[in-house]
Amino acid sequence: MEIIRPIVQEPFIPETYTSSPAIIKNCLQEVLEDSMLNLQTSAPANNEDMTKKQRENILKKHMEQYTTKYYASDNRWHTFLPDERAPQKKRAVAKRKREDLENAIVDFYLSSAKGQRCKRMTLRDFYPEWFAYKWMDTNNSSYMHHISHDWKRFYENDSIADRPIAELTTLELKNWARGRIISDKLTKKSYYNMTLIIRQCFDYLVELGELPSNPFNNFKIRPSLFQATEEKEAEYEVFSETEEQQIKEYAFNDFERNTELTTALAVVLNFSLGLRVGELVALKWKDLRDSYLSIRRMEQKQYTQSEDGKWHYHIAVVEHTKSEAGCRTIYVVSSALEIFGMIKEANLQRGFSCNADDYIFIYRGQRITSQAIAKKYDRYCSELGIIKKSNHKARKTCLTKLADNPNINLKDAMQFSEHRDIQTYLKHYCFSRYSDEQKRIELEKNLNVGCNTRV
Numbered sequence: 001m002e003i004i005r006p007i008v009q010e011p012f013i014p015e016t017y018t019s020s021p022a023i024i025k026n027c028l029q030e031v032l033e034d035s036m037l038n039l040q041t042s043a044p045a046n047n048e049d050m051t052k053k054q055r056e057n058i059l060k061k062h063m064e065q066y067t068t069k070y071y072a073s074d075n076r077w078h079t080f081l082p083d084e085r086a087p088q089k090k091r092a093v094a095k096r097k098r099e100d101l102e103n104a105i106v107d108f109y110l111s112s113a114k115g116q117r118c119k120r121m122t123l124r125d126f127y128p129e130w131f132a133y134k135w136m137d138t139n140n141s142s143y144m145h146h147i148s149h150d151w152k153r154f155y156e157n158d159s160i161a162d163r164p165i166a167e168l169t170t171l172e173l174k175n176w177a178r179g180r181i182i183s184d185k186l187t188k189k190s191y192y193n194m195t196l197i198i199r200q201c202f203d204y205l206v207e208l209g210e211l212p213s214n215p216f217n218n219f220k221i222r223p224s225l226f227q228a229t230e231e232k233e234a235e236y237e238v239f240s241e242t243e244e245q246q247i248k249e250y251a252f253n254d255f256e257r258n259t260e261l262t263t264a265l266a267v268v269l270n271f272s273l274g275l276r277v278g279e280l281v282a283l284k285w286k287d288l289r290d291s292y293l294s295i296r297r298m299e300q301k302q303y304t305q306s307e308d309g310k311w312h313y314h315i316a317v318v319e320h321t322k323s324e325a326g327c328r329t330i331y332v333v334s335s336a337l338e339i340f341g342m343i344k345e346a347n348l349q350r351g352f353s354c355n356a357d358d359y360i361f362i363y364r365g366q367r368i369t370s371q372a373i374a375k376k377y378d379r380y381c382s383e384l385g386i387i388k389k390s391n392h393k394a395r396k397t398c399l400t401k402l403a404d405n406p407n408i409n410l411k412d413a414m415q416f417s418e419h420r421d422i423q424t425y426l427k428h429y430c431f432s433r434y435s436d437e438q439k440r441i442e443l444e445k446n447l448n449v450g451c452n453t454r455v
Contacts (some may be wrong), residue, residue, distance in 0.1 A: 031141045032228050058106050066090075072099070077101040081108050114255060124161040124203060127151060130201045139320070141303035144313055147197065154180065165205065173198075174219040181225050188226045214385050236387060238397040239288040239434055243386050244271060247394075250380050265339050266361050267380070270391060272336040274398030274417060277370045277391040282317045286356035294329045295418075296319060299370055315369060321418070328418050399429040 062068070064454040068079040079101060104250035112314050135144050155161045160168075160176050195216070202214040239247060246283055248268050254266040270280055276300035287294045296336040301313045321327050332340070343361070344354050352362055361368040373391050381388045395417075402413040403425075414425050434442070 015316075031452075055106055058109050059102055060340050061278070062105050066382055068101075076426050079105065081105070083277070085142075119164060119166050121165055125167060126165065126205070127161075127197070130197075133204060139318070140300075140302050144345070145301075145303040145313075146193075148305070148311065150194060150198060154184075155197060157229065158439065162197075165201075165211075168215060170215045170218040173216055174221075174418055176217075177221060178225060181227075187228045187229050188223070189229075190222070191226060232431075233432065236389075238393055238400050238433055239271075239389060240432045240435070241391065242435075243384075243389075244397060246384050247271075248385065250384060251376070254376075256344075256381075260350060262343045262346055262361055262364065262430075263363065263368050263376050265343055266368065266373055267376050267391075267394070269339050270394045272333050272396055273330065274395045274402075276322065276395060277333055277373050279321065280391070281361055281368050281373060283360045283368055284356065285290050285344075285354050285358055285360060288360075290334070291332050293332050293333075298322065323418065327376065328415065330416050338404055358429065396429050396431065399425070400433060401430050403430045404433070 006343065062079070068077070068081045070077050074094070076096050077098050077100075078092060078094045080090040081093050081104075083089065093104055095104060127306075131144075131147070134147070138144065177191075177195065180186065180194065184190075184194075186194060199214070199216045202211065202216050205211040206214055248271065251264040251267045255261055266280060273280070273293065275295065276298065278300060279295050282297045282299050283293070287296065297319050298318055299315060300318050302316045302318075303311050303313045305311050340360070346363060349352050352358070352365060359367040363372065370391075377390050377394075383437065399417045400411065402408050402416060404411070409427075410422070412420065417425065417429065432439070
């Protein structure tokens with residue numbers, strides 16, 4: 001920067017700047033196109049996140065277009081900044097310290113660059129940046145894989161992805177949302193999942209300071225527009241008393257034929273534990289203490305995305321559960337403890353250790369996977385001629401039995417199942433397990449008025 005110390009002290013009078021508005025615009029455009037700003041952060045000019053090189057480049061571009069001088073007349077550093085509202089399309093800026101003036105210059109271009117970016121940026125442009133930011137906030141790669149699938153399904157071939165974000169109005173977004181609900185026959189839940197991407201992209205832009213507010217929050221969808229959710233029928237959601245007994249007997253017989261197949265005992269056991277299949281196959285012997293079982297980990301698909309956009313996964317055990325409430329300790333009934341004893345004995349007979357850190361369910365020295373459990377349910381249901389049900393239906397059966405018992409507090413049942421929302425528990429884990437004849441008998445018992453029949 002040039003320093004001028006005039007001999008005669010006189011008031012500072014800015015030089016006439018003859019550059020056209022096009023040159024001013026070009027200065028901003030060069031800052032953008034030369035990638036001198038780290039646009040993925042909203043860092044101020046003196047923030048450590050901004051590199052020294054980025055800062056120097058911004059100041060260099062500015063001085064190529066504007067005079068920047070120190071005037072002893074007022075002991076301040078002076079320059080100009082573009083301003084379309086000013087008479088000469090520029091405004092004077094002065095600071096006592098050179099560093100403060102440089103900070104003001106860099107802050108101005110950073111702010112202008114963000115504004116310019118938002119004006120022309122589309123949802124398709126911004127999605128990868130938001131996706132990377134979102135992934136830093138979760139340890140669940142399956143969740144990110146699901147988001148990627150939703151992008152392809154709802155946004156990749158939709159014209160809204162190519163509209164400039166700054167031009168999207170509340171009315172346009174509302175009409176788009178209603179159109180997708182109707183065309184895709186979305187339920188309230190599927191609509192929420194579909195809009196997560198666009199809603200959170202807007203939220204992130206607000207957080208970055210590039211949008212004043214989220215326009216997606218300014219409207220509501222009428223509930224009647226959503227596709228009605230079909231009521232789940234009990235015969236498809238839980239095992240009846242008869243079916244449960246059949247499955248257990250079949251599994252015991254399967255194990256007796258080959259005591260190496262402790263997978264069969266896992267099927268029996270979960271009617272008393274009510275675990276998710278990923279939690280069940282990740283159990284270790286150290287988790288069982290006296291009559292209590294600690295749930296602290298689960299099997300999970302771990303997804304990675306290659307440079308070509310394709311997803312790949314492998315199966316691994318992670319040291320956490322599906323939710324924070326999933327880490328729990330449950331009581332193990334005596335019959336379940338006996339089954340754990342049978343499993344330990346079978347493992348030891350095969351020469352497999354049952355130390356604290358060893359997995360409970362193993363086959364030929366390897367941990368049993370969720371897929372092995374799923375195959376057991378498929379085969380048992382098929383050979384018994386009952387409606388195909390999975391481990392998750394056995395979990396629902398266990399939790400339904402708890403809800404049926406008037407002597408078990410509902411909160412205790414929810415803690416056993418790791419649910420915090422009572423509506424979720426009642427809607428998805430409470431079903432009738434009785435036949436029509438059993439229901440009639442119970443109604444006769446409880447609803448008869450007790451009067452003699454009059455002739």
